[in-house]
Amino acid sequence: MEGSPSLPLHHCHAHKLRGLVNRTYAFLHFIALLAIFYYRGAFFFNKNDPRYYMVSSLPWVIILAAELMLSFMRVLREPIYWFPVTRSVYPERLPKDSDLPGIDLFVCTADPEKEPTFGVMNTVVSAMALDYPAEKLSVYLSDDGGASATLIGMKEAWAFATWWLPFCRRWNVKSICPQAYFEGPDEDSQNMDFIQDRNRIKEKYEAFKQRVQRKWRTELEKDVKRSPQNHAALIQVINANSIEDDVAIINPENVEIPLLVYIAREKRLSHPYHFKAGALNVLVRYKHYSIGYNLSDLIETILHSNVLRVSSTMSNSPYILVLDCDMYCNDSSSARQAMCFYVDPRTPSSLGWVQYPQKFHNISETDIYDSQLTKTWTIYWPGFDGLQGPLISGTNFYIRRKALYGFHIDDGSVPKDIRDCFGPSKEFLKSISQNDKSSVIKSRDLSPMLLEEAHFLASCTYDKGTAWGDKASVGFRYDSVVEDVMTGTYLQHKGWRSAYLNPTRPQFLGTTTTNLDELLVQGTRWNAGLLKIGLSKYCPLIYRPSKMQFPHKLSLSWIALFPIEFLSLLCFAIVPPLCFLYGITLYPKVSDPFFIAFAFVFVSSQLMGIYESFISGGSVRTWLNEQRVWLIKSVTCSMYGTLDCVIDKLGLKETSFIPTNKAGGEEKTRYYQMGKYDFRTSNMFLIPLVSMVSVNLACLFGGVTRVTIAQSWGTSLAQVIFSLYVVLMSFPVIEGMLLRKDDGRVPLSITIMSSVLILVILNAGYFNFLLEI
Numbered sequence: 001m002e003g004s005p006s007l008p009l010h011h012c013h014a015h016k017l018r019g020l021v022n023r024t025y026a027f028l029h030f031i032a033l034l035a036i037f038y039y040r041g042a043f044f045f046n047k048n049d050p051r052y053y054m055v056s057s058l059p060w061v062i063i064l065a066a067e068l069m070l071s072f073m074r075v076l077r078e079p080i081y082w083f084p085v086t087r088s089v090y091p092e093r094l095p096k097d098s099d100l101p102g103i104d105l106f107v108c109t110a111d112p113e114k115e116p117t118f119g120v121m122n123t124v125v126s127a128m129a130l131d132y133p134a135e136k137l138s139v140y141l142s143d144d145g146g147a148s149a150t151l152i153g154m155k156e157a158w159a160f161a162t163w164w165l166p167f168c169r170r171w172n173v174k175s176i177c178p179q180a181y182f183e184g185p186d187e188d189s190q191n192m193d194f195i196q197d198r199n200r201i202k203e204k205y206e207a208f209k210q211r212v213q214r215k216w217r218t219e220l221e222k223d224v225k226r227s228p229q230n231h232a233a234l235i236q237v238i239n240a241n242s243i244e245d246d247v248a249i250i251n252p253e254n255v256e257i258p259l260l261v262y263i264a265r266e267k268r269l270s271h272p273y274h275f276k277a278g279a280l281n282v283l284v285r286y287k288h289y290s291i292g293y294n295l296s297d298l299i300e301t302i303l304h305s306n307v308l309r310v311s312s313t314m315s316n317s318p319y320i321l322v323l324d325c326d327m328y329c330n331d332s333s334s335a336r337q338a339m340c341f342y343v344d345p346r347t348p349s350s351l352g353w354v355q356y357p358q359k360f361h362n363i364s365e366t367d368i369y370d371s372q373l374t375k376t377w378t379i380y381w382p383g384f385d386g387l388q389g390p391l392i393s394g395t396n397f398y399i400r401r402k403a404l405y406g407f408h409i410d411d412g413s414v415p416k417d418i419r420d421c422f423g424p425s426k427e428f429l430k431s432i433s434q435n436d437k438s439s440v441i442k443s444r445d446l447s448p449m450l451l452e453e454a455h456f457l458a459s460c461t462y463d464k465g466t467a468w469g470d471k472a473s474v475g476f477r478y479d480s481v482v483e484d485v486m487t488g489t490y491l492q493h494k495g496w497r498s499a500y501l502n503p504t505r506p507q508f509l510g511t512t513t514t515n516l517d518e519l520l521v522q523g524t525r526w527n528a529g530l531l532k533i534g535l536s537k538y539c540p541l542i543y544r545p546s547k548m549q550f551p552h553k554l555s556l557s558w559i560a561l562f563p564i565e566f567l568s569l570l571c572f573a574i575v576p577p578l579c580f581l582y583g584i585t586l587y588p589k590v591s592d593p594f595f596i597a598f599a600f601v602f603v604s605s606q607l608m609g610i611y612e613s614f615i616s617g618g619s620v621r622t623w624l625n626e627q628r629v630w631l632i633k634s635v636t637c638s639m640y641g642t643l644d645c646v647i648d649k650l651g652l653k654e655t656s657f658i659p660t661n662k663a664g665g666e667e668k669t670r671y672y673q674m675g676k677y678d679f680r681t682s683n684m685f686l687i688p689l690v691s692m693v694s695v696n697l698a699c700l701f702g703g704v705t706r707v708t709i710a711q712s713w714g715t716s717l718a719q720v721i722f723s724l725y726v727v728l729m730s731f732p733v734i735e736g737m738l739l740r741k742d743d744g745r746v747p748l749s750i751t752i753m754s755s756v757l758i759l760v761i762l763n764a765g766y767f768n769f770l771l772e773i
């Protein structure tokens with residue numbers, strides 16, 4: 001039966017055993033840490049300990065600091081492991097279509113060269129093809145590049161959608177992204193009608209592809225003087241009327257097509273445009289406006305135009321799906337699945353967003369860079385879901401529009417004067433009250449007057465002096481380049497909660513970074529953005545008043561402070577190897593009972609890592625990759641991200657959001673596909689990485705020689721393990737430095753430069769000097 005109110009629409013399954021294992025482990029780990037700090041403390045405070053005079057204390061101080069920091073981060077992260085949950089939904093129990101709420105889909109693109117138009121259009125078409133009543137879907141594309149290629153592509157996409165949507169409906173096609181459907185393996189079928197139909201649509205698809213790509217190329221050439229940072233607003237509703245040229249038949253089957261709107265907001269060099277957050281806020285406002293006009297005080301004028309017709313029929317969708325331009329809908333059911341949460345009367349009204357994981361179509365078998373971020377989606381996010389919900393994760397989330405307006409969650413009041421808060425558009429202000437109702441869009445046209453108002457809302461000065469983005473309340477936040485985490489954190493402080501849905505069949509598939517250079521550039525941006533939150537007043541540990549519970553605060557702070565963890569790693573990667581080389585003892589002898597505490601922490605952490613890889617569907621190999629990438633990213637992304645954040649905080653330079661490249665290209669992914677690291681990246685990244693590896697290699701050789709001569713293995717075992725660990729984990733780097741001959745190797749100049757650097761430092765007696773303090 002449809003919509004039976006007695007059955008729940010969603011279910012939350014707690015992984016009790018896993019939680020118990022994790023909490024038990026945490027307890028043991030904690031005991032071991034106490035032992036370690038007791039051991040360190042005893043050294044510093046016990047002058048009767050002979051080591052007090054024998055060993056220079058500086059390395060001990062450094063290592064203690066690193067251990068404290070690592071343990072602190074560990075405590076912050078801990079609650080993520082305690083209550084992991086998985087959710088399931090029952091879309092077949094949803095009420096009938098006419099009772100479903102409207103949804104607005106936002107797609108963001110910024111650069112037609114890095115984000116080729118055909119790919120973007122596939123995302124747009126796939127979003128239009130979601131299994132949801134077409135009259136309740138509106139798709140908005142924000143084009144930050146202001147590129148004619150994109151606008152032209154939209155028209156082509158609309159025309160193709162009129163073929164594609166009915167085809168998907170007719171045959172109940174699940175894979176609704178045309179490119180993925182036609183360029184992937186053929187669906188097995190004996191049905192001749194289907195095969196015929198598919199071939200017919202495939203022809204249309206090929207024509208669509210050819211046309212978009214041809215026009216894209218010519219437009220890009222024409223657009224040499226295009227100024228993506230400096231252009232007026234342009235808003236167009238795409239429909240049959242906007243198709244001017246050679247598309248032969250428009251909407252042959254006369255089907256209902258979701259509303260499709262192109263928006264390029266105004267951008268001026270003199271105004272900050274706030275990257276993606278700025279783009280999303282324009283979209284949120286724009287849609288607002290379009291439902292507000294019926295209450296406008298321009299009503300007299302409107303009465304004589306045809307606007308009223310539109311006004312009574314346009315919708316103000318209470319839910320919004322945000323998509324990156326490369327993140328296509330891989331399945332038709334995400335909207336219905338997400339609505340299982342919102343439509344169910346049992347769901348608390350504080351549920352602000354339903355987050356899907358980011359999954360990618362361009363992952364190779366070995367995934368050497370851990371580009372899919374396995375742990376984030378399979379361990380951390382289910383863990384957050386068991387606390388107070390996952391963060392907004394950039395894309396693939398269905399968010400309640402209301403959550404973005406900064407209303408107080410309890411009484412629905414606005415934080416300050418409404419005009420100050422939302423800006424001067426009357427249309428917009430009036431629309432706010434109409435939120436949360438489901439209605440149907442019947443007209444696809446907007447009057448010129450409404451378009452004019454929309455342009456006003458998309459102007460670059462609109463935000464100024466309002467609460468949009470800054471001042472703690474409305475829309476997506478501007479304070480960090482990871483606008484998603486920033487906005488999510490803020491909303492959770494305010495009491496909004498979220499749910500994480502990770503169905504077996506990926507609902508969305510995107511393009512991820514598959515070469516080291518882009519991986520590190522992106523990672524640096526993320527680290528800079530995260531730390532900016534961590535060091536701001538919004539850091540969950542200190543923000544007041546906050547509706548977050550304490551464990552959730554801890555874990556969220558770990559996300560925001562994560563970048564500085566590199567400091568402790570750096571200490572571990574440098575001090576123990578040097579001490580090993582010079583014969584300075586940092587750790588207890590193997591025969592000392594305290595050795596057990598150190599060994600337990602180290603070994604059990606590795607084993608837990610492997611265990612987590614297994615429960616997230618991976619293997620020892622996945623774990624190894626993760627460790628390697630963590631090591632590499634720590635000394636590059638985290639270090640430069642932290643630096644970037646500090647420079648930003650000092651007001652010297654603002655962190656910017658340079659979109660990643662989605663234009664694949666054989667050449668760029670060649671090594672990734674082969675499972676080999678590609679070291680063709682900037683020296684800025686290579687030097688710290690190669691230096692770290694060289695120090696460990698050198699100290700390992702030197703140290704082993706030393707202890708072999710001195711026969712003192714027992715005292716040095718713990719230290720040699722650190723160096724061995726770094727060397728093993730960095731094996732691909734060593735291979736790149738010494739063994740590889742191809743062009744993806746580490747350039748010889750870098751190896752030499754790093755080695756000279758290290759030799760100079762070691763020979764200058766710098767460390768000898770330090771060690772003697």
Ligand SMILES: O=c1ccn([C@@H]2O[C@H](COP(=O)(O)OP(=O)(O)O[C@H]3O[C@H](CO)[C@@H](O)[C@H](O)[C@H]3O)[C@@H](O)[C@H]2O)c(=O)[nH]1
Nearest residue numbers: 108109110144275276279324325394395481482522659660
């Ligand atoms: O000025 C800008 C810059 C970017 N984008 C869009 O933002 C999206 C994400 O950009 P991308 O280059 O793909 O960055 P990623 O690092 O891959 O994105 C991750 O990290 C971002 C935060 O740094 C989140 O916004 C994303 O959702 C998340 O997938 C893309 O659709 C871009 O077109 C804009 O609209 N305007």
Ligand SMILES: [Mn+2]
Nearest residue numbers: 324326511660
């Ligand atoms: Mn991306």
